[in-house]
Amino acid sequence: MALFDVSGYKSHAGLRGQILGTGVGHLVDRPNQEFAVPVGVDPSGFLKSCSREGGVSIDLNHGTTTLAFKFRHGVIVAVDSRASAGSYIASKEANKVIEINPYLLGTMSGSAADCQYWERLLAKECRLYKLRNKQRISVSAASKLLCNMMLGYRGMGLSMGSMIVGWDNKGPGLYYVDDNATRLSGRMFSTGCGSSYAYGVMDSGYREDMTVEEAYELGRRGITHATHRDAYSGGVVNLYHMQEDGWIKVCKEDVSELIHRYRKGMF
Amino acid sequence: MEYLIGIQGQDFVLVAADNVAAHSIVKMKQDQDKMFKLSDKILLLCVGEAGDTVQFAEYIQKNIQLYKMRNGYELSPTAAANFTRKNLADYLRSRTPYHVNLLLAGFDETDGPGLYYMDHLSALAKAPFAAHGHGAYLTLSILDRYYRPDLTRDEAMDLLKKCIEELNHRFILNLPSFSVRLIDKDGTHDLEKLIPVGAK
Numbered sequence: 001m002a003l004f005d006v007s008g009y010k011s012h013a014g015l016r017g018q019i020l021g022t023g024v025g026h027l028v029d030r031p032n033q034e035f036a037v038p039v040g041v042d043p044s045g046f047l048k049s050c051s052r053e054g055g056v057s058i059d060l061n062h063g064t065t066t067l068a069f070k071f072r073h074g075v076i077v078a079v080d081s082r083a084s085a086g087s088y089i090a091s092k093e094a095n096k097v098i099e100i101n102p103y104l105l106g107t108m109s110g111s112a113a114d115c116q117y118w119e120r121l122l123a124k125e126c127r128l129y130k131l132r133n134k135q136r137i138s139v140s141a142a143s144k145l146l147c148n149m150m151l152g153y154r155g156m157g158l159s160m161g162s163m164i165v166g167w168d169n170k171g172p173g174l175y176y177v178d179d180n181a182t183r184l185s186g187r188m189f190s191t192g193c194g195s196s197y198a199y200g201v202m203d204s205g206y207r208e209d210m211t212v213e214e215a216y217e218l219g220r221r222g223i224t225h226a227t228h229r230d231a232y233s234g235g236v237v238n239l240y241h242m243q244e245d246g247w248i249k250v251c252k253e254d255v256s257e258l259i260h261r262y263r264k265g266m267f
Numbered sequence: 268m269e270y271l272i273g274i275q276g277q278d279f280v281l282v283a284a285d286n287v288a289a290h291s292i293v294k295m296k297q298d299q300d301k302m303f304k305l306s307d308k309i310l311l312l313c314v315g316e317a318g319d320t321v322q323f324a325e326y327i328q329k330n331i332q333l334y335k336m337r338n339g340y341e342l343s344p345t346a347a348a349n350f351t352r353k354n355l356a357d358y359l360r361s362r363t364p365y366h367v368n369l370l371l372a373g374f375d376e377t378d379g380p381g382l383y384y385m386d387h388l389s390a391l392a393k394a395p396f397a398a399h400g401h402g403a404y405l406t407l408s409i410l411d412r413y414y415r416p417d418l419t420r421d422e423a424m425d426l427l428k429k430c431i432e433e434l435n436h437r438f439i440l441n442l443p444s445f446s447v448r449l450i451d452k453d454g455t456h457d458l459e460k461l462i463p464v465g466a467k
Contacts, residue, residue: 151322155363176295180318184288186296196293 046157063232064109065194066096067222068163068174070187071208071215075165075172075242078219079107080194080227080255081235092235100126102246104142104166109192110159110179118160122146139166139173143183151181161191165242172242190222194230198222216241216250224258268440269314270402271301272430273370274410275382275395276418279451280372282382283427283461284312285400285442300446305331306341307454308374311351314399315367315387323365327351344373348383348391355389368399374450398430405437406430420449428461435463 063084068077083094098106098116100123108115125145129137137145143164150158158179166173176182176189188206190198201222210218219239227233237258239250268289273282288296303311303324309331313324330350335341342350348371358364369385384390384397396410409430418426431445447458 151318154318178318180316181322182317183321184296184299189295199293 063194063230064096064192065190065198065223065226065230065233066107066109066161066163066192067190067195067198067202067219067226068107068165068188069202069206069215069219070172070174071206071210073212073215074167074244075174076215076219077105077107077163077165077240077242077247078223079238080192080223080233081238082227082233083112084232089234094235095238097238097240098123099247100142101130101136103136103168103242104139104164105240105242105247106146107163107165107191109161114158114160114179115162118146118149118158119162121149122164136168138168138170139164139175140168140170140185142166143173143175143177143185146177147181147183150177150179154181163189163191165240165247167242167244167246190226192233194226194233197226197229201225212241220251220253220258221262224255224262227255228259268401269301270398270400270434270442270445271312271314271368271370272398272403272406272427273312273372273382273384273396274414274418274423274426275372275380276420276423277416278380279420279423279449280374280380280382281420281423281427281447281449282310282312282370282372283431283445283447284314285402286444286446286460287442290317297443302446302448303328304455305347305371305373306335308450308452309342309344309347310372310448310450310455312370312372312399313367314369315365319365319367323354323367324369327354343375343378344371344381344383345375345378345393347371347373348381348385348393352385352389352391355385355387359389370397370399372450374452376452380450401440402430402434402438402442405433409433424458431461431463 063082064080066079068075077097079096081093082089083091096108098119100106104126106119122142122145126137126142161178164175164177174186176184188202202218205218216239220237223237234255236252236254238252240247241250270285273280284301286298287294288299301312301314303313305311305328311324311327313320331342331347351371355365366387368387371383374380382394382397384392384394395416396414398406413426434442445461447461449456449458
């Protein structure tokens with residue numbers, strides 16, 4: 001077919017072999033593919049079989065609430081700190097924000113291993129970009145890099161819902177990236193099983209022209225109310241503020257104290 | 268949950284898509300643009316599984332642009348539609364098929380306007396009007412009833428509005444706004460977003 005040859009379109013089998021096989025580079029900044037997976041292995045099927053009752057049970061850490069929103073003075077990022085494995089709380093002070101560099105943050109929800117690994121790899125790629133191009137990577141490009149990493153392992157059972165937050169030449173940036181290789185730019189996102197509760201509080205209290213203190217309070221409130229209702233979120237609220245000259249860590253407060261402060265009449 | 272519609276007139280194609288990007292019960296984004304510009308006079312509207320839509324549409328978009336760079340002229344809408352279908356078909360029986368439903372709308376110098384309907388099983392049909400999504404069950408009959416091949420631009424717009432009003436009235440999910448574009452011999456034109464109002 002003339003079009004077939006002229007457009008350089010590779011047949012599917014050839015491309016798959018390139019991606020999964022011998023370590024031949026197919027992406028600009030990735031001279032080696034990280035994991036060569038033998039054809040025929042089905043990781044997502046294997047994971048499903050592991051969470052069946054009566055037998056080996058490997059539950060991934062899915063429970064989380066994270067949120068981020070843009071406002072006049074930058075971007076607020078707030079996360080909880082509970083890591084759960086089924087009904088067991090594996091950690092009450094997990095760190096769900098990765099500080100990629102002084103002007104880029106990434107949040108983590110889903111499988112802790114996947115998030116930590118891939119976002120750390122993203123940090124490496126961002127550093128390489130800066131060294132090669134003598135300028136900081138944009139938030140859009142960083143989120144696209146992460147999205148493309150997810151794409152390479154499509155259908156293999158990765159679980160990651162993350163927000164990439166930064167400040168570049170175009171101003172404050174907020175992108176949602178997940179394991180289906182969805183990438184969305186927006187003003188407000190929340191991820192994890194407590195996200196619906198966080199959306200409720202954030203949507204009703206949000207104004208674009210909030211003061212910085214009001215924005216901090218909205219972030220705290222979003223996480224606190226979500227941890228109150230969602231069994232798999234809890235611990236402390238880690239709050240960050242992305243400003244023009246980089247991010248600052250605002251506070252780290254225990255949700256049980258916060259909920260008592262907010263709902264005095266309730267207890 | 269998502270909705271696409273296309274209406275072909277004498278010398279134009281009118282297309283519209285909803286603007287919601289949803290994940291289970293939550294609207295993550297309310298101003299998502301589901302139309303991808305393949306060239307000056309070809310638009311690809313794409314809905315389906317999260318992640319697959321953007322990846323597949325961008326892949327097609329970049330390949331169409333590459334063809335233009337290599338050969339100095341653009342693909343016609345017919346050729347672009349067949350190229351897209353071929354890609355869908357090739358991935359269909361692989362381990363990672365793309366679960367996307369598409370409408371391709373374009374204007375060709377020689378053939379005039381064209382609207383192509385494609386689905387996730389890589390069927391391809393050239394049609395005078397088409398729709399995707401649950402909303403299609405409610406609106407295809409309206410298109411059957413009122414469509415004429417010699418619709419003017421205003422009449423086509425009114426027909427589109429009739430369809431959107433019906434969704435607002437009968438569809439269980441709220442789709443607050445729709446992006447609308449028109450393709451004719453002068454290229455692609457962005458029209459005003461359609462925002463259905465009030466409960467009926």
